[in-house]
Each structure stands twice: as C-alpha cells, then as structure tokens.
Amino acid sequence: MEKVEEYISIHGDSKWAGKKRSTGYISGPIRYGVFKRAKFRCELCGVSADEKALEVDHIIPRNKNGTDDLSNLQALCYSCNASKGDSDDTDFRGMAESYNHRERNCLFCEIGDNSIIASNELCYAIWDNYEVTKYHTLIIPKRHVAGFFELHQPEINAVHSLLGQVKEKIETMDDKVSGFNVGVNSGEDAGQTIFHCHIHLIPRRKGDMENPKGGVRGVIPEKRIYNAK
Numbered sequence: 001m002e003k004v005e006e007y008i009s010i011h012g013d014s015k016w017a018g019k020k021r022s023t024g025y026i027s028g029p030i031r032y033g034v035f036k037r038a039k040f041r042c043e044l045c046g047v048s049a050d051e052k053a054l055e056v057d058h059i060i061p062r063n064k065n066g067t068d069d070l071s072n073l074q075a076l077c078y079s080c081n082a083s084k085g086d087s088d089d090t091d092f093r094g095m096a097e098s099y100n101h102r103e104r105n106c107l108f109c110e111i112g113d114n115s116i117i118a119s120n121e122l123c124y125a126i127w128d129n130y131e132v133t134k135y136h137t138l139i140i141p142k143r144h145v146a147g148f149f150e151l152h153q154p155e156i157n158a159v160h161s162l163l164g165q166v167k168e169k170i171e172t173m174d175d176k177v178s179g180f181n182v183g184v185n186s187g188e189d190a191g192q193t194i195f196h197c198h199i200h201l202i203p204r205r206k207g208d209m210e211n212p213k214g215g216v217r218g219v220i221p222e223k224r225i226y227n228a229k
Contacts (some may be wrong), residue, residue, distance in 0.1 A: 010057055026036070026056045037157075038075035045080050052077040059153050061086040071158040083157065098152075103144040108196040118166055122158035125166050125201075132202050135170045135177075139163055139199040146195045147186045159199055170203050179204040183216050191219065 026034070031066050040049040060066030063086055076084065099122060102109040106150045111126060114190035118125040122143070128136040139162050141155050151159070163182065171177055181202040185192040204212065 042077035137201040
C-alpha cells in the first residue's frame with residue numbers, strides 16, 4: 001500500500017479516477033482512522049488484522065449515494081468484504097431519506113440550534129436540563145427513532161464519535177472530572193420517558209458520592225453494591 005501511496009503522490013490519482021466510485025478508494029489517513037476505531041479487527045467476523053488483511057468498506061455503498069464520512073465506513077477483512085460486495089439484503093433506496101425523519105411534537109426532534117453544544121452528520125449533543133452531575137450531556141440521533149437498538153450502524157458510529165468529542169470537551173472545561181458513566185434507557189420498563197433515543201454521558205468526580213462502587217448497576221439500588229466471589 002505504501003508503494004501505491006508513493007505512486008499517487010508522484011503521478012496523481014487520475015489512473016484510478018474512474019474506479020474510485022466502484023472500488024471505494026479511501027486515502028491513507030482516513031483508512032488508518034477506520035482501522036484504529038475498529039481496533040484493527042474486522043467489524044463483522046472479528047478477525048485480527050494480523051490474521052487477515054483489512055479493507056475499508058462503505059456501509060451504504062457509494063453507488064447507492066453513501067458518503068465517505070467516517071460514520072459510513074467500516075473495517076472488514078477481505079473475506080467478509082468480498083462476500084458483502086456492494087449490496088446486501090437491506091434495501092438502501094430509502095435509507096438516505098430515512099435519516100431526515102422527524103416526529104411532530106417530539107422534544108428532541110424540535111431542539112433549537114442554540115441548545116446544541118456539538119454535532120455531526122447524524123447526531124447532536126445538549127446539556128441535560130435535569131443533570132445528575134455538572135455537564136451531564138445527552139447524545140441524540142437526529143433521526144426520530146425510539147430505542148437504541150433501532151439505530152442504523154452509521155448512527156451508532158456517529159454517536160460513538162460524538163461521545164468521544166464531548167468527553168474531551170468536558171475534560172477541558174473541568175479538570176476535576178475523573179470518570180464517566182455512559183448509559184441508555186431503552187424501553188419504558190428500563191426507565192425511558194422520552195421515546196426518542198438518547199445516550200447519557202455523566203461526568204464523575206472523586207467524592208461526588210460516598211461509595212461509587214457498582215456504577216450503572218445502581219439502576220436497581222439494592223443490586224449496586226456486591227461482593228465478587
């Protein structure tokens with residue numbers, strides 16, 4: 001691959017210009033970013049890059065209007081990528097438009113731009129009005145979707161990316177932050193009250209409670225503290 005990059009740097013990439021759409025050529029820095037995010041493993045079968053060469057795949061293919069945004073890219077080994085090809089059993093013809101779906105009278109579909117502290121192509125972040133700790137943040141997909149498990153893979157990628165971005169923002173705003181809780185209430189019996197998916201990012205500080213052991217296990221208070229055997 002270094003030889004290819006060297007050739008392109010000298011001769012340009014016109015030789016591949018007609019193939020980029022079909023082959024999904026991605027520049028070295030972006031390719032590295034996709035592999036790094038995937039921990040250098042195939043995101044479908046989990047095989048390590050040490051065992052099989054990894055390739056960058058468009059989740060929504062370019063020939064179905066998929067973009068080169070990181071949220072639409074994934075790392076697949078050459079076997080999985082060859083099997084997937086440029087299509088699968090999902091009908092993508094309405095996929096791009098589905099990301100624009102908003103629900104009338106939904107609180108999170110009608111958030112004003114002045115409330116948004118960070119965003120990317122598919123999700124945005126706001127401060128929680130009923131914060132558990134200072135700088136408690138909500139990461140919210142732009143598409144109206146009720147539960148976390150209904151998110152499309154590009155949305156999951158976008159949420160994960162924004163979580164990292166906002167985490168770093170909070171750490172620069174408050175150097176006393178020493179940990180985070182990340183949580184999702186998915187379904188009424190899990191405590192969800194606003195049925196537009198949202199992910200909680202809750203900063204933690206040393207001493208903010210007497211004994212933080214158990215963390216998110218505290219959703220059922222008597223189960224939070226336990227003794228490992």
